[in-house]
Amino acid sequence: MKVALIGASDKPERYAYLAMKALQSKGHEVIPYGIKKTEVLGSSIITDLKPVEGVHTVTLYVGPAHQEYWKELIDALDPERIIFNPGTENDELMSYFQNQGIHVVQGCTLVMLSIGAF
Numbered sequence: 239m240k241v242a243l244i245g246a247s248d249k250p251e252r253y254a255y256l257a258m259k260a261l262q263s264k265g266h267e268v269i270p271y272g273i274k275k276t277e278v279l280g281s282s283i284i285t286d287l288k289p290v291e292g293v294h295t296v297t298l299y300v301g302p303a304h305q306e307y308w309k310e311l312i313d314a315l316d317p318e319r320i321i322f323n324p325g326t327e328n329d330e331l332m333s334y335f336q337n338q339g340i341h342v343v344q345g346c347t348l349v350m351l352s353i354g355a356f
Contacts, residue, residue, distance in 0.1 A: 239266050240267045241269065241294065242315055243297050243299065244300055245270065247274075248278040248283070253348065254271055257356055260351045261297075261347070269296075270283045272285065278288040295321065296317045297320070299326065302328040323347055
Protein backbone atom coordinates (compact mmCIF):
# COMPACT_ATOMS: atom_id res chain seq x y z
CA MET A 239 0.00 0.00 0.00
CA LYS A 240 1.26 3.51 -0.80
CA VAL A 241 1.19 5.79 2.25
CA ALA A 242 1.91 9.52 2.32
CA LEU A 243 3.41 10.50 5.66
CA ILE A 244 2.99 14.23 6.25
CA GLY A 245 5.36 15.64 8.84
CA ALA A 246 8.25 13.29 8.07
CA SER A 247 11.34 13.62 10.25
CA ASP A 248 14.89 12.31 10.11
CA LYS A 249 15.08 12.31 13.93
CA PRO A 250 14.87 8.71 15.26
CA GLU A 251 13.10 9.83 18.46
CA ARG A 252 10.15 11.35 16.57
CA TYR A 253 6.93 9.37 16.11
CA ALA A 254 6.88 10.22 12.40
CA TYR A 255 10.27 8.52 12.01
CA LEU A 256 9.12 5.48 13.99
CA ALA A 257 5.94 5.27 11.92
CA MET A 258 7.86 5.43 8.66
CA LYS A 259 10.19 2.67 9.84
CA ALA A 260 7.24 0.51 10.97
CA LEU A 261 5.33 1.10 7.73
CA GLN A 262 8.38 0.11 5.67
CA SER A 263 8.92 -3.00 7.79
CA LYS A 264 5.36 -4.08 6.98
CA GLY A 265 6.03 -3.65 3.26
CA HIS A 266 4.26 -0.35 2.67
CA GLU A 267 5.66 2.20 0.24
CA VAL A 268 6.07 5.43 2.23
CA ILE A 269 6.09 8.83 0.56
CA PRO A 270 7.56 11.26 3.13
CA TYR A 271 6.45 14.90 3.04
CA GLY A 272 7.92 17.53 5.32
CA ILE A 273 9.51 20.94 5.62
CA LYS A 274 13.15 19.86 5.99
CA LYS A 275 14.87 18.79 2.78
CA THR A 276 16.80 15.75 3.95
CA GLU A 277 16.87 11.97 3.76
CA VAL A 278 14.99 9.60 6.03
CA LEU A 279 15.31 5.82 5.96
CA GLY A 280 16.53 5.81 2.36
CA SER A 281 13.99 8.30 0.98
CA SER A 282 14.19 12.01 0.28
CA ILE A 283 11.63 14.08 2.16
CA ILE A 284 9.45 15.90 -0.35
CA THR A 285 9.29 19.55 0.61
CA ASP A 286 7.08 20.88 -2.16
CA LEU A 287 3.37 20.26 -2.50
CA LYS A 288 3.59 18.03 -5.57
CA PRO A 289 1.29 15.03 -5.21
CA VAL A 290 2.26 11.50 -6.18
CA GLU A 291 -0.15 9.09 -7.80
CA GLY A 292 -1.78 6.11 -6.14
CA VAL A 293 -1.69 7.12 -2.47
CA HIS A 294 -4.14 5.01 -0.47
CA THR A 295 -3.58 6.46 3.00
CA VAL A 296 -2.33 9.75 4.41
CA THR A 297 -1.00 9.64 7.95
CA LEU A 298 -0.61 13.03 9.63
CA TYR A 299 2.19 14.02 11.97
CA VAL A 300 1.65 17.79 11.94
CA GLY A 301 -0.43 19.64 14.50
CA PRO A 302 -3.62 21.55 13.70
CA ALA A 303 -1.79 24.89 13.54
CA HIS A 304 0.19 23.70 10.51
CA GLN A 305 -2.37 21.50 8.74
CA GLU A 306 -3.91 24.20 6.55
CA TYR A 307 -0.59 24.36 4.66
CA TRP A 308 -0.95 20.68 3.74
CA LYS A 309 -4.69 20.67 2.95
CA GLU A 310 -4.26 21.35 -0.78
CA LEU A 311 -1.72 18.53 -1.08
CA ILE A 312 -4.01 16.10 0.72
CA ASP A 313 -6.85 17.07 -1.62
CA ALA A 314 -4.58 16.47 -4.62
CA LEU A 315 -3.44 13.09 -3.28
CA ASP A 316 -7.11 12.04 -3.14
CA PRO A 317 -6.53 9.28 -0.56
CA GLU A 318 -9.09 6.72 0.51
CA ARG A 319 -8.15 7.23 4.18
CA ILE A 320 -6.55 9.83 6.43
CA ILE A 321 -5.19 8.95 9.85
CA PHE A 322 -5.12 11.77 12.39
CA ASN A 323 -2.49 10.58 14.87
CA PRO A 324 -2.59 11.69 18.53
CA GLY A 325 -2.07 15.43 18.75
CA THR A 326 -3.19 16.07 15.18
CA GLU A 327 -6.94 15.89 15.75
CA ASN A 328 -8.76 18.75 14.01
CA ASP A 329 -12.58 18.62 13.94
CA GLU A 330 -12.88 21.16 11.12
CA LEU A 331 -10.42 19.39 8.83
CA MET A 332 -11.76 15.94 9.71
CA SER A 333 -15.28 17.07 8.76
CA TYR A 334 -13.98 18.63 5.56
CA PHE A 335 -12.35 15.40 4.42
CA GLN A 336 -15.30 13.25 5.52
CA ASN A 337 -17.52 15.45 3.35
CA GLN A 338 -15.14 14.68 0.46
CA GLY A 339 -15.92 10.98 0.95
CA ILE A 340 -12.58 10.17 2.56
CA HIS A 341 -12.51 7.72 5.47
CA VAL A 342 -11.14 9.64 8.47
CA VAL A 343 -9.56 7.78 11.40
CA GLN A 344 -8.53 9.19 14.75
CA GLY A 345 -5.88 6.70 15.72
CA CYS A 346 -2.22 5.92 16.02
CA THR A 347 -0.46 4.51 12.99
CA LEU A 348 2.06 2.70 15.21
CA VAL A 349 -0.66 1.03 17.29
CA MET A 350 -2.72 0.18 14.22
CA LEU A 351 0.31 -1.51 12.63
CA SER A 352 1.20 -3.39 15.83
CA ILE A 353 -2.28 -4.91 16.20
CA GLY A 354 -2.81 -5.63 12.50
CA ALA A 355 -5.52 -2.98 12.08
CA PHE A 356 -3.72 -0.81 9.55
